[in-house]
Each structure stands twice: as C-alpha cells, then as structure tokens.
Amino acid sequence: MDKSFEKSIIEHGAATLAGIKTANLFNYCFASEWSCKRTLQEANSVLNGKGVYLELLSHNRDFYLLLIYRRNMLHRVLRDPNVAEFLEEYGYRDSKDTDRILGQLKRRLIISGRFPHEIGVFLGYPIEDIKGFIRNKGKNCLICGLWKVYSDPLKAEEYFRKIDRCNRAYMNTYRKGVGLADMTVAA
Secondary structure: OOHHHHHHHHHHHHHHHOOOOOEEEEEEEOOOHHHHHHHHHHHHHHHHHHOEEEEEEEEEOOEEEEEEEEHHHHHHHHHOHHHHHHHHHOOOOOOOOHHHHHHHHHHHHHHHOOOOOOHHHHOOOOHHHHHHHHHOOOOOOOEEOOOEEOOOHHHHHHHHHHHHHHHHHHHHHHHOOOOHHHHOOOO
16 A cells, blocks of 8 residues: 555544544545545555544545545444434435445535535544534534534533544554554444
C-alpha cells in the first residue's frame, strides 16, 4: 500500500483504528477513480479482518471523500431506536442494514453537494448534539471540539482529550516504523 495513503489513514483515523471512535472522514487525492478503488481494495484487505472498513462516499475531481469506520460500532449506533427514528426523519429506511444506510448517505452527499447534518450519526457524535446543532443552526453551542456540543460538555471534553492523546500516540508509533496492520485493534 502507498505509504502516503497509509499515513493519511493513521492521521485521520487513529481513533477508529484504536476502537475508540465509530468513524472518521477524510479527503485523499487519487490520480483516478480506478486508483482510488484499487487502493481501497488493498487497504480493506488489511483492515476488514479487524473490523475496520474504508468506503468511498463521494468525489470531486481528484479529491475523494473517504469514510473509515468500525462496522460493529456503526451497526450498534444505527440500531439505537433514537438514532433510527432520527434518520427516518431524513428519509433513511431500514437502519438495521448498514450497507443500505451507507448507500443512502452517499446519495444524500451527492444530491446535496454538502454534508447533510445527519452525518454526525455516522461519525459517532451524540444524537443530542446533532439535534442541538440542527435546532440552533450551528450556533449557541456549549463547547466546540470535534463537533459542536449542546448536551454534556464535560463528557465531550474528556472524549476530545482522549481522541487527541490517541492521535498523537498513533502518529508517534507510525513515525517509529509501525505499519497500519499492526496499529489496528481487532474488533
């Protein structure tokens, strides 16, 4: 696998690789769609056995929006009755079928041309904060970190610090020569 792509996965997805966070989004520049698909296939051959998946959500010219996620964690999030009800309000059906729901997210990204508010669900953000963001139109948050927090700032700040420590530790480990396969915690 291309070293710059491996580094990008670790830079942007350390918390997911560690099993701390459901998912992360990141952009990567590929020479072509074929190159993207080939690289994702190669990366997934390393990651899928540990419960981590890379999925192409959309692309614009050479930039490809990728989702790295823990399938079992995302499945649990989508099965939560409050999340399922919320997603249904945005046209998502059958929240028990993770692949179908991801397909619907892809369509929403393509149709809207921007990030739909419900993307926070896929990234593991608390549903109360997603609803608060929508209700407040992104204003009046209690704190702002990985997302805008509307419900439990102390818990969120602790989580943000945990993610930051994980990111730093993973990048330090990568710089010491440890590769993606060895850094990915099995589900």
